[in-house]
Every structure is written in C-alpha cells, then in structure tokens.
Amino acid sequence: MEEQKKRTAREIIENYDGPAVRIMEVCGTHTHEIFRLGIRKLLPKQVELISGPGCPVCVTPVSFIDEAIYLALEKQVTICTFGDLVRVPGSQMSLAGAREKGAKIHIVYSPADAERYAKDHPEEQVTFLSVGFETTTPAGCLSVKQAKEDGISNYSLLVANKTMPGAYEALKGSADVFLYPGHVNAITGTELCEELVKEGVSGVVAGFTAKELLTALAVALVRFQEGKPFFVNCYPRVVTREGSREAQRLVNELMEGCDSEWRGLGIIPGSGMQLREEWEAYDARKKYNMPKIEGKANPACRCGDVLQGKCKPSDCKVFGKVCTPQHPVGACMVSGEGACSAYYMYDTRG
Template sequence: MADSIKKTAKEIIQSYNGPQIRIMEVCGTHTHEIFRLGIRHILPENIELISGPGCPVCVTPVGFIDEAVMLALDHNATICTFGDLVRVPGSEMSLGEARSKGAKVQIVYSPIDAYEYAKEHLEEQVVFLSVGFETTTPASCLSVKKAKDAGLTNFALLTANKTMPRAYRILKDSADAFLYPGHVHAIIGTELCESLVEEGVSGVITGFTVNEIMTALAVVITKLQQGRSFFKNCYPRVVTHEGSKAAQVVVSEIMEDCDSEWRGLGIIPNSGLKLKETYKDFDARVKFRLPEVKGRSNPACRCGDVLQGKCKPPDCKVFGRGCTPLHPVGACMVSNEGACSAYYQYGGNING
C-alpha cells in the first residue's frame, strides 16, 4: 500500500505541467529530509521548494547570543544550552569563543537536564537558553515549574521562544502553499491552519517519511490547480484538531505572549513568549538586570533573506567559501535544521 501511495504521488508530481508553483517547507527538518531523500531530484522545473523560518536556532537574533555571552562572562552564570547554539556567531563572539575566555558552557539535551544541573550545583547560577517553537516550549515551562516547586533560586531561563501563527501571516505572500511543521501542530492542533484558509493561505501538515512528504506535495499540486485556498492534514497519526491539551495548559500557566525579534523578519508583534510576572524570578533578563542588547550580524551573511525565501543559500556570496559548517558566518549554516547546512551537506546547486 505504501509503495502504491508513493508511486501515485510521484506520478502526480512529475506529470505537473502548469504554471510555476512555490512551496515553502517551513520546518528545517523537512528541508533536510527532502534533501536527504532525494526528493528535489525528481521535481519538475515548474515546482520550486523554498525554505522558511522553521529553524529555531536560525531565527534567533544575534542579540540573544550577545545576552548569553554577557551572562557568562560578566555575571559568571553557567550557560546550559543545546549544542547548536554554541557555534552561532554573536556581534563579537560565539558562546564557544566565550568558553575559551573562561565562560562556563554546558551542553544539555533538554531544559529538564538544565534544571537537574542547577539542582546538583547550588553554588552556580544556571541559565538555560530557551530557544524554540511550540514544540520545545512546554519542556522549558515544565523546568521552571519544577524549579519553583523545589525552591531553587539558582535557575533561570533566557527566553527566545517563538510561536508560528504570526510568522505564517507575515510570509503568506512568499509561497503558494506551506508545508506546515508537523511537530509544531502536534502541540497546537489544526485550528490555526483551518482559519488561515479564510485569509487565503493554503497549506498541508505533513510528517517526515518519504511517503508522507511525497503525498503532501501531491496534495498541494492537486489542490492548487483547483484554484481555491485549502488546508489538509496529511499527518493524522500525530496531529489532531485539538493538539496536545496538556502542553497547551502548562505553557499558558507559565508564559504569555510578547513581541519578538526574528532574524530576517524583524520584530513580529505577539510572536514570542516570556515568563509571566509570577515566574519573574526565573527570568534571566530580570534576575540579572540585563540591558537591552542590539546585536550586529555580519553584513556578508544572507541568513535573513534565506529565512524569508528571498534567496537560496548558494546565492549568498560567502556560502561554501567563507561560510562552512566548520567556520559558520551565520546561524543557518550552524544548525542541524538550517537551510544553508542542508544545501552544503547535500549539494547547493540542486533544483529548488
């Protein structure tokens, strides 16, 4: 049955001979899987895939890295972070470079790991770099809840949590349809996507297997030819209409909406999350009285344009030259979900 679905989807895709279609894969994991599975090789020239802002490390602004470096070097905080963030360039240095100057940086695999580290090292002030979309935010909230319940006073979050709804609206004219991120909508459900149809926004939620992605592309092509806005959940084994109520409850208890800066997209109102007043003791910006920081990105880097679908990574003059995974100029080359790293790893001149 799976082979039949795959073959049928492939036939639909390869037989398309209509006007140019632009499909934005919002999720960075989709970008990498589409490359890894060789899907771009089979697309006709009139179907273009463009990468969107669905890489949390990529959309985190330079100023956030500067704040983390400041906490580590000026306030002697122990920074707990996912590995990708260590190599993302700040205005002056990355966290990795700060570590060479004496900063204490611990790699963790979850916010709960950071909480456990703080519990075991009460003599250290521990800050977890809370970066991510709806998928990872509940775990950050849970770590704060556990810290408060345990009476910890040496644990805090530096938040750069973001939510996708307003980003979809900002980018709606960048593509004919979205491949929505499956993991995000496993948390928030499908109601948003359904409502966006009324605003003329089309898209499909899909998973990460070859059959799921191929089916989603075939659905997009078929639906676009009908000339009406649409939404289809092609990932029903994981994504439901209501999403994860438990995750939604813990986030709403501990965090609230705020304006947020996205690399390349600027300030998007109410597209971020911050700790509520009742949890301000765990907010690193409040706890350490951080000044407002305006980061300065390398002018040679076009990460911002890549994240908006305005260009592809090989269009950047430093791609593969001054900017490589070993020596990244921008976040999109660092992250395992970044478009630049996908193009570099799998071949930058492939169609789409």
C-alpha cells in the same frame, strides 16, 4: 480527481504539468529530509521548494547570543544550552568564543537536564537558553515548575521561544503553499491553518518520513491546480484539530505572548513568549537586571533573506567559501535544521 487517487504520490509529483508553484518548507527538518531522501530530484522544473523560518536557532537574533555571552562573562553564570547554539555567531563572538575566554558553557539535551544540573551545583547560577517554537516550549516550562518544586533558586531561563502564527502572517504572499511543520501542529492543532485559508493562504501539514512527505507534496500539487485556497492535514496519525490541550495549558500557565525579533523578519508583534510575572524569579533578564543589548549581524550573511524565501543559500556570496559548517558566518550554516547546512551537505549547486 478519481484518476489522481489511483496514482501514487511519486507519480503525481513526477508527472505534474500544472502551473508554476512555490512551496515553502516552513520546517528546517523538512528541508533536510527532502534533500536527504532525494525528493527534490523528483520535482518538475515548475515546482520550486523554498526555505522558510522554521529553524528556531536560525531565527533567533544575534542579540540573544550577545545576551547569553553577557551572562556568561559579566555575571559568571553557567550557560546550559543545546549544542547547535554554541557556534552561532554573536556580534563579537560565539558562545564557543566566550568559552575560550573562561565562560562556563554546559551542553545539555533538554531543559530538564539543565534544571538537574542547577540542583546538583547549588554553588553555581545556571541559565538555560530556551530557544524553540511551540514544540519545545512546554519542556522549558516543565523545568521551571520542577525548579520551584525542588526549591532551588539558582536556575533561570533566557527565553527566546517563538510562536508560528505571526510568522505565517508575515510571510503571506512569499509562497503559494506552506508545508506546515507536523511537530508544531501536534501541539497547536490545525485551527489556525484552517483560518488562514480564509485569508487566501494554502498549506498542508506534513510528517517526516519519505511516504509522508511525498503524500503532502502530491496533495499540495493536486489541490493547487484547483485554483482555490486550501488546507489539508496530511499527518493525521499525529496531528489533530485541537492539538495537545495539556501542553497548551502548561504553557499558558507559565508564559504569555510578547513582541519578538526574528532574524530576517524583524519584530513580529505577539510572536514571542516570556515568563509571566508570577514566575519572573526564573526569568534571567529580570533576575540579572540585564541591559538592553542590540546585536549586530555580519553584513555578508544573507540568513535573513534565506529565512524569508527571498534567495537560496547558494545565492549568498560567502556560501561554501567563507561560510562553511566549520567556520559559519551565520546561524543557518550552524544549525542541524538550517537551510544553508542542508544545501552545503546535500547540494552545494543549489
């Protein structure tokens, strides 16, 4: 172990001669950064990086896009959304397609922008598409609290926020080591990751710079060779054991857990978030008495398999041919955090 400490993270990775190991990049940003920084080229052949469900746009089911289109076309609601959701395919069309049919789709950079838009346009009903994990959920909650303070009634959320614990449980056994997303753990803390070790799940929390990613991967390889489940926080400058108590309190005040559908993983009990009853005036599904909408994904798309680490994007028959960033068949090719877009941008050979 002393000898390992004297070697740089890069040297540990390049000279790894231990057993075969599968490391899952839970976070889509990790996938993109590892590609962009050329880290994959350093890995020995027995070290395999596989993608996971850490892209919020990618795991959001087709039915959510269909719900947003329903609001836009049937209820004439102005949809405020981040740009990467606009081209995600629904059952029949994307939000971009709905816009061509007259729907009002407004791109924003935060839920606060959407709330301000609603305040400045009282003649419009405005719904923000609230998609994301623990990192972005607090911002949606803040926008609802601000709407209440501003006394506006034309603002609501269509919620598809999810939490990671259920996904980790669902993915147990799919990888030898999880590369945990540092920004999520900055909110949640590391207690869950420590508890998962007792269930035989190993992982390291990683940051996003080259040094942080190399360090996390090197630590993972050193600890994996010891043959016992482990957890290491390799992002201590941002991530603490307790996480952000303030953000946790805010979310708990406005939201509660619910069952949620994940693309590829199906319904994961308790893995979603919804507004509590006392805040239901801002819940678009209740406000507009929305019917149950069942989405239908394109059968040619293998996004679900990619998100579970069952295949690489390049294993999909439509990847890079029918499915491209300009003409995406699935969400993983659209999102800036999607594994398919990363493979397409940096390594179409897979």
